[in-house]
Amino acid sequence: MTSQILDILTSAAILYVVAAGLLIVFGVMKIINFAHGGFLTMGGYCALATADLGLSPLFAIPISFLFGAVVGMVVERLIVRPLYSRPLDAILATWGLGIIIGQLITLIYDRGVHFVQSPISGAVDVMGESYSQYRLVMLVVAILFGVVLAAVLHGTRLGLMTRAVIMNEDLARGLGIDSGLVRFVTFSLGAGLASLAGTLITPLSSVDPSLGISWLVNAFMLVLVSGSSLVSLGIAAVVLGGAQVLISSYANPVYGSMAIVILAAVLLRVRPQGFAND
Amino acid sequence: MTPALDIKGLSSGYGEALVLRDLSLMIQPGEIFALLGKNGMGKSTLLKTIMGFLPVRQGHIQLAGNRTANLPPYRMARRSVAYIPQEKALFQDLTVLENLKLVMPDTAAIKAELERTARWFPVLQKRVHQRAGTLSGGEQKMLLMVRAMLPKQKLMLIDEISEGLQPSMVDAVSDVLRTERASRDVAILLVEQNVPFVSSVADRFSVLKQGEIVASGSMADADASAVIDRQLSV
Numbered sequence A: 001m002t003s004q005i006l007d008i009l010t011s012a013a014i015l016y017v018v019a020a021g022l023l024i025v026f027g028v029m030k031i032i033n034f035a036h037g038g039f040l041t042m043g044g045y046c047a048l049a050t051a052d053l054g055l056s057p058l059f060a061i062p063i064s065f066l067f068g069a070v071v072g073m074v075v076e077r078l079i080v081r082p083l084y085s086r087p088l089d090a091i092l093a094t095w096g097l098g099i100i101i102g103q104l105i106t107l108i109y110d111r112g113v114h115f116v117q118s119p120i121s122g123a124v125d126v127m128g129e130s131y132s133q134y135r136l137v138m139l140v141v142a143i144l145f146g147v148v149l150a151a152v153l154h155g156t157r158l159g160l161m162t163r164a165v166i167m168n169e170d171l172a173r174g175l176g177i178d179s180g181l182v183r184f185v186t187f188s189l190g191a192g193l194a195s196l197a198g199t200l201i202t203p204l205s206s207v208d209p210s211l212g213i214s215w216l217v218n219a220f221m222l223v224l225v226s227g228s229s230l231v232s233l234g235i236a237a238v239v240l241g242g243a244q245v246l247i248s249s250y251a252n253p254v255y256g257s258m259a260i261v262i263l264a265a266v267l268l269r270v271r272p273q274g275f276a277n278d
Numbered sequence B: 001m002t003p004a005l006d007i008k009g010l011s012s013g014y015g016e017a018l019v020l021r022d023l024s025l026m027i028q029p030g031e032i033f034a035l036l037g038k039n040g041m042g043k044s045t046l047l048k049t050i051m052g053f054l055p056v057r058q059g060h061i062q063l064a065g066n067r068t069a070n071l072p073p074y075r076m077a078r079r080s081v082a083y084i085p086q087e088k089a090l091f092q093d094l095t096v097l098e099n100l101k102l103v104m105p106d107t108a109a110i111k112a113e114l115e116r117t118a119r120w121f122p123v124l125q126k127r128v129h130q131r132a133g134t135l136s137g138g139e140q141k142m143l144l145m146v147r148a149m150l151p152k153q154k155l156m157l158i159d160e161i162s163e164g165l166q167p168s169m170v171d172a173v174s175d176v177l178r179t180e181r182a183s184r185d186v187a188i189l190l191v192e193q194n195v196p197f198v199s200s201v202a203d204r205f206s207v208l209k210q211g212e213i214v215a216s217g218s219m220a221d222a223d224a225s226a227v228i229d230r231q232l233s234v
């Protein structure tokens, strides 16, 4: 029982971490960034490269975030920005970019599957049951993601401007807000968070060129049912991630792996705004 | 004197369709200029074009003597233009204070402005932490006015602020605008359909019909209201 509750919470936490970057980009730019999967994969390889350099796995955290953010800056300027007025083309472009990132990684490394040593391993005792320490750390990480993003959005001027752009970009522009800058910062931050998430999930999954793809689908569905709200994303991650855990353990893991996509699709059918409150 | 706003031969519209044709007008610093016209004549289109939301197809716009063609809206706002759009002019889910902070980061300056304008808009001071969407229609207009005056811009573009406003509030807005104009050299372009309101505040007027100016004059002219009424009724 305890371990099942922990499974639900930690699965939700991992989903939250993986989808957060995608959600903020969607909120501000109104596009789904399909390169998010590529950025996740990139983060996985950042962890691998850090390990190959013989550095402590903890270094992978800042390295992957910065690497992702810098790649995000370049991508925003060169690929996404010219397509601002053509959102459908922008989405297609990010999709293509995701493929290119996968190909580049295959060129540099290979198609092979790699494993990265976890900085934290082993189990701890939680109410009489032993549980993966790393999964518990992910719970803390997800809460940190939520707290930091909320603090930026609600406690800084950039955050206020970002919320304004999310709500009504034209109005924000008319008041003197450089929404292009807000988009640039958001996309870079989203890419950095995706890459960081890719690093953080490496102890839980192998590193290979398709690392991000499997996560992208679930992250995409979570964003669709959460709109642009980080709180809704948290709720969606717990409910849909929880369903995934329960279906996997009581029915079978194959159904479990499809749970998020199917349940999200059904939810959108009955409640188009999903977990968002308007 | 350099005009605050100088528009010459302006054509603009949406995509291929032109809404404004060869429109010219000039507003001096310290002047309140009313642009009247029935629905669909192109009044809002003109303000959106001045702000840079719509491209200038022909002609030019000068702000205090400088050409502005193709500057994005945020640059226009930073060049000292305050714009109150006709619709969706507030962030409903942000508080009153947050709506104001977007144009002025300094909370003390916001408090001071709310204090200064309290004689017209007393309720706002009590509502600073309330979401703008929870304000009444009239209170939302007060917030719009305060937001437009807060950064002390040189040009204010105001799109049908009196629409749906009760008469006492219309009087308050007129008084505020007159006070504002008297206290500094702000130029105000008022887009309106409310003739009594315009008569009480404006110095000059033009009437827009299907994208072209069909009548202009000074509000002080004896027949100004008659000219406007005639143009608006046909």
Ligand SMILES: Nc1ncnc2c1ncn2[C@@H]1O[C@H](COP(=O)(O)OP(=O)(O)O)[C@@H](O)[C@H]1O
Pocket: B014, B019, B037, B038, B039, B040, B041, B042, B043, B044, B045, B046
């Ligand atoms: N977003 C838009 N796209 C296309 N046409 C528009 C748009 N907005 C307004 N129009 C058209 O432009 C003309 C002028 O509209 P508008 O400037 O809003 O008039 P007014 O503010 O004087 O009521 C109208 O014929 C209207 O249908």
Ligand SMILES: [Mg+2]
Pocket: B040, B043, B044, B045, B086, B159
């Ligand atoms: Mg209008």
